[in-house]
Amino acid sequence: MIKSAKRAVLFINLLILILLITSCRDQSRQVKNKYSLFILAKNGKNYLMETNSLAGGKLIPEETGVSLEKVELDRDIIVKDGFYYRKEWKKPLFTKYKINNGVIEKVAAVAAADFSLENFYWLSGDTLLLIGNNDSDFKKIKFILLKTEKMIVLDSGDLTIPRPSGKYTSIANGIVEMRKNKLFIGYTYHQQLSSSNYTTSDTTYMAEFRYPEMQLLHIDKDTRSTYPGGLNTVQNYSFNDELHNFYFMTCPGIALGNRPDRPTGIFRIKAGEEAIDKEYFFNLSAPIKNHSYGMWYLGDGKALVRSERKDLFKGLNDHYSTAHFEFYLIDLNGKVLQKLNLPLDKGTRRACVIVAGDTAYIAVNSSKAGNFIWIYNYKTGSLKKGLELGGSTDFIMRIDQLNNF
Amino acid sequence: MKISNALIEKYHHHQCSAEEREMVEQWLFSVDDESEELQLPAREDKLLHKQMMWDDIKSVMISTAVQPQPDDKKRYSMLNWKSGIAASLLAGIIVLGGYRFYSKRNHPLPLTYITNSSTVKVKNIAYNTYTVSLGPMTKATINNLTGLIDFTGSLLISPKEDVLITFEGSNEQMMLKMGQTYVVLSGKTVNDRIIVVNERNINDLPPVIQQQLLQHFNI
Numbered sequence: 211m212i213k214s215a216k217r218a219v220l221f222i223n224l225l226i227l228i229l230l231i232t233s234c235r236d237q238s239r240q241v242k243n244k245y246s247l248f249i250l251a252k253n254g255k256n257y258l259m260e261t262n263s264l265a266g267g268k269l270i271p272e273e274t275g276v277s278l279e280k281v282e283l284d285r286d287i288i289v290k291d292g293f294y295y296r297k298e299w300k301k302p303l304f305t306k307y308k309i310n311n312g313v314i315e316k317v318a319a320v321a322a323a324d325f326s327l328e329n330f331y332w333l334s335g336d337t338l339l340l341i342g343n344n345d346s347d348f349k350k351i352k353f354i355l356l357k358t359e360k361m362i363v364l365d366s367g368d369l370t371i372p373r374p375s376g377k378y379t380s381i382a383n384g385i386v387e388m389r390k391n392k393l394f395i396g397y398t399y400h401q402q403l404s405s406s407n408y409t410t411s412d413t414t415y416m417a418e419f420r421y422p423e424m425q426l427l428h429i430d431k432d433t434r435s436t437y438p439g440g441l442n443t444v445q446n447y448s449f450n451d452e453l454h455n456f457y458f459m460t461c462p463g464i465a466l467g468n469r470p471d472r473p474t475g476i477f478r479i480k481a482g483e484e485a486i487d488k489e490y491f492f493n494l495s496a497p498i499k500n501h502s503y504g505m506w507y508l509g510d511g512k513a514l515v516r517s518e519r520k521d522l523f524k525g526l527n528d529h530y531s532t533a534h535f536e537f538y539l540i541d542l543n544g545k546v547l548q549k550l551n552l553p554l555d556k557g558t559r560r561a562c563v564i565v566a567g568d569t570a571y572i573a574v575n576s577s578k579a580g581n582f583i584w585i586y587n588y589k590t591g592s593l594k595k596g597l598e599l600g601g602s603t604d605f606i607m608r609i610d611q612l613n614n615f
Numbered sequence: 616m617k618i619s620n621a622l623i624e625k626y627h628h629h630q631c632s633a634e635e636r637e638m639v640e641q642w643l644f645s646v647d648d649e650s651e652e653l654q655l656p657a658r659e660d661k662l663l664h665k666q667m668m669w670d671d672i673k674s675v676m677i678s679t680a681v682q683p684q685p686d687d688k689k690r691y692s693m694l695n696w697k698s699g700i701a702a703s704l705l706a707g708i709i710v711l712g713g714y715r716f717y718s719k720r721n722h723p724l725p726l727t728y729i730t731n732s733s734t735v736k737v738k739n740i741a742y743n744t745y746t747v748s749l750g751p752m753t754k755a756t757i758n759n760l761t762g763l764i765d766f767t768g769s770l771l772i773s774p775k776e777d778v779l780i781t782f783e784g785s786n787e788q789m790m791l792k793m794g795q796t797y798v799v800l801s802g803k804t805v806n807d808r809i810i811v812v813n814e815r816n817i818n819d820l821p822p823v824i825q826q827q828l829l830q831h832f833n834i
Binding site: 250253254256284285286299300326328343345348380382400402403404405406407408440441444464465466468525526527529530531557558559 | 750752767768794795801802809810811812813815816818820821822824826827829833
């Protein structure tokens with residue numbers, strides 16, 4: 211009797227040990243993935259998917275995707291080191307999320323009162339600078355500086371950028387760039403004409419601040435094009451080349467600035483300079499005869515731009531649903547461009563390009579040829595299909611480098 | 616003016632004083648300013664509604680008239696007259712009550728003219744096939760029979776089944792799908808445009824318009 215009791219105790223202890231070992235193994239089995247994909251399905255549901263390769267295979271969001279039904283997570287997000295960040299629309303919070311065992315979970319949040327996020331900039335390590343409007347009347351540009359590892363706000367406040375005056379009703383921030391202790395903020399002003407119509411000033415403004423004091427040093431103005439950048443939480447509009455020359459694009463087309471009379475242009479702030487280079491302007495609308503939105507740097511002075519086809523859409527009502535976007539390889543120095551042989555893409559604005567070495571992964575939503583990640587080598591010019599998103603996929607809304615390894 | 620059931624009964628039994636009779640007749644034959652619900656919206660056909668009400672009253676009276684005739688003609692013709700009046704009043708009360716019920720329960724008639732003059736609040740209307748939310752400072756004329764919506768301002772439409780809608784000024788019939796929510800904006804100014812976007816694609820709208828929607832609908 212005593213023997214059997216002893217055996218039972220030993221057996222239970224052994225069972226607990228086995229369970230502990232297997233649970234540890236499960237935790238270590240939680241593999242970090244390199245990439246994440248944000249999918250909008252045909253039924254209106256959003257999914258996040260994580261994968262280690264974009265080079266091939268097929269993913270079905272409703273089978274292996276993480277449903278975002280229970281969280282307020284849309285595609286205007288920041289993705290870094292396995293985490294997803296978003297300024298919540300309905301709450302004054304900037305929230306950090308993580309996918310754990312196939313479920314999206316809130317990790318932490320910081321206060322972001324009266325704040326509508328437009329752009330972000332990663333400083334060293336986990337220091338993140340958020341730039342946005344006050345969401346009470348969109349007349350101020352504000353900032354929040356935080357550490358994302360522990361989710362602690364270091365500083366926040368208003369930037370001393372002149373508020374809209376005269377006929378102008380709101381302000382739009384579109385570019386954020388940091389050079390040592392100098393912060394550059396690109397912006398312009400809007401005039402609301404009615405509940406469904408607005409226009410934009412013909413001027414691109416670039417304000418320079420001393421960082422971290424956030425002291426305004428000067429404001430540069432340029433009328434060669436307007437509406438600098440856009441929301442980089444949704445799509446990218448700027449980059450530095452290998453020599454630290456900073457390039458940004460303007461988006462006066464109907465989907466952003468609504469000044470279609472002005473051309474899409476690329477501006478430059480040369481390395482070491484503190485003002486827009488008056489000698490440099492790459493007018494993209496002249497050769498393409500359309501407006502562009504979105505720009506990604508490849509290397510060696512080459513970049514990709516995403517350009518609309520006004521002969522294929524009627525207006526804003528079908529701008530997002532009609533496949534009409536084309537990708538161009540552009541040479542920043544020679545100011546020449548070449549159209550990529552890709553199917554027409556749909557979705558007005560998307561974070562749809564990841565660059566790794568000589569390769570660019572380009573997510574294309576074709577109405578006829580499916581939803582694929584295309585693999586483009588800008589040096590050899592080779593272009594082939596990679597990962598397919600099947601099932602109920604309607605749009606690949608964004609692809610991100612989730613982890614670097 | 617307060618007219619009780621007892622007073623109406625007294626009136627029909629010819630038991631009212633001259634003053635009471637005058638009060639009842641004034642109530643019966645005049646438009647009461649306090650009854651705001653009886654004010655038909657603009658563009659509503661008053662004659663059509665009048666005809667509908669009389670048809671309802673008539674149907675009650677006819678059904679009363681086809682009942683078996685009693686032996687005592689005089690007694691029953693008196694009863695018929697009384698029940699006719701009672702039926703008319705009853706039908707009238709049912710029709711008017713129904714109209715009030717519809718107005719209060721936000722089940723509008725096929726053609727409705729709605730104004731949301733609030734600068735902050737949203738006004739919600741439920742139809743059989745869809746619900747519509749009017750943003751602040753929005754005016755709309757909604758014809759549920761033809762599917763034509765003429766409006767200025769901002770709307771959110773959530774169809775309960777697939778519906779075909781034409782927005783005045785766009786000259787194009789649009790299929791709005793069940794279970795989705797659509798954002799519709801119209802300014803009605805020179806060079807203005809009507810914007811119809813599925814709520815799920817709201818991030819594709821220009822940020823300025825997204826800001827408007829955030830302020831209007833908190834979406």
